[in-house]
Amino acid sequence: AMRLILPLFVFGMLINQIQRSEASARRIRELLAQKPTRDENPHARVLQQAPQRIEFENVSFAYPGRERTITNVTFSMEPGQMIGVVGPTGAGKSTLVKLLLRYYQPDSGRILVDSSPMRAIDMESFRRQVGYVSQDAFLFFGSVAENIALGAPDSTRKAIERAAEIAGAHEFITALPQGYDTPVGERGLKLSGGQRQRISLARAVLRDPPILVLDEATSAVDTRTEALIQENLRAFRNRRMTLAVAHRLSTVRASDSILVLVDGVVVENGDHESLLAQNGAYANLWAVQSGEAVADDNTVS
Ligand code: ATP
Numbered sequence: 001a002m003r004l005i006l007p008l009f010v011f012g013m014l015i016n017q018i019q020r021s022e023a024s025a026r027r028i029r030e031l032l033a034q035k036p037t038r039d040e041n042p043h044a045r046v047l048q049q050a051p052q053r054i055e056f057e058n059v060s061f062a063y064p065g066r067e068r069t070i071t072n073v074t075f076s077m078e079p080g081q082m083i084g085v086v087g088p089t090g091a092g093k094s095t096l097v098k099l100l101l102r103y104y105q106p107d108s109g110r111i112l113v114d115s116s117p118m119r120a121i122d123m124e125s126f127r128r129q130v131g132y133v134s135q136d137a138f139l140f141f142g143s144v145a146e147n148i149a150l151g152a153p154d155s156t157r158k159a160i161e162r163a164a165e166i167a168g169a170h171e172f173i174t175a176l177p178q179g180y181d182t183p184v185g186e187r188g189l190k191l192s193g194g195q196r197q198r199i200s201l202a203r204a205v206l207r208d209p210p211i212l213v214l215d216e217a218t219s220a221v222d223t224r225t226e227a228l229i230q231e232n233l234r235a236f237r238n239r240r241m242t243l244a245v246a247h248r249l250s251t252v253r254a255s256d257s258i259l260v261l262v263d264g265v266v267v268e269n270g271d272h273e274s275l276l277a278q279n280g281a282y283a284n285l286w287a288v289q290s291g292e293a294v295a296d297d298n299t300v301s
Pocket of ligand 1: 089
């Protein structure tokens with residue numbers, strides 16, 4: 001279901017792939033059909049520049065006909081900041097992302113972009129500012145390089161490789177039969193979930209978006225490789241806003257602020273150290289998961 005959040009621009013570029021692959025074409029039609037109804041506002045302001053501040057102000061939301069999923073969520077993001085969102089399955093983490101990407105509107109509360117209500121801003125122009133990486137990476141039939149360059153088709157090979165390095169993908173790509181020219185996606189070489197995720201991350205890195213949204217973007221990558229990617233991303237995050245959703249706490253550890261979401265409510269909020277000091281839900285999860293990470297690393301080595 002998270003595929004529906006692929007930024008709209010992607011569709012335009014994917015259309016070029018239709019001639020190349022009937023299967024891809026079918027997939028695109030499916031994606032387009034899934035897209036929830038959008039809210040059209042003829043007076044919407046086109047966003048000309050990267051936003052300097054995004055705020056969730058007491059945002060609550062329920063899917064139509066369902067119980068409330070998000071209750072009174074408040075946080076803000078500025079360039080250079082990373083906001084992490086953790087919480088058990090079903091807590092509403094992906095729903096927060098869908099609200100940010102405007103697939104749904106809050107029932108109450110507001111999402112503000114540079115102090116303007118989100119709905120007063122042209123949706124396409126907002127989404128152009130966003131690089132979104134989901135757990136479920138979408139690869140079309142084409143070479144690895146073409147897949148990475150999906151959002152930035154004029155990129156040089158060097159820039160593509162640089163993005164792949166940051167995303168922790170360069171090494172395995174160069175080991176593929178034809179390296180960056182290896183065909184992947186439908187009819188191409190089958191890649192593992194973790195490899196597809198890293199290609200998808202490289203794609204976002206190459207686009208260089210002012211707002212980076214990572215929804216379980218490295219969930220299928222082993223903890224060691226992930227630590228490496230986190231290290232690489234640190235410099236990349238520099239001047240952009242990053243919203244990172246994860247089960248694995250180490251993924252969001254470096255965040256300026258981590259929202260601990262339980263049943264749609266932010267029960268704790270702070271950076272890693274302060275959350276540990278609170279000795280609450282986050283600290284408990286951390287104790288459990290760092291034990292697992294040690295076990296995991298032992299099996300890897
Ligand atoms: P996970 O970690 O398992 O991805 P999450 O924290 O991201 O979980 P959400 O995917 O945001 O949780 O889901 C929150 C709640 O909303 C769940 O109870 C889910 O069943 C429900 N939900 C999600 N998407 C929809 C939808 N399109 N329609 C109705 N209910 C939905």
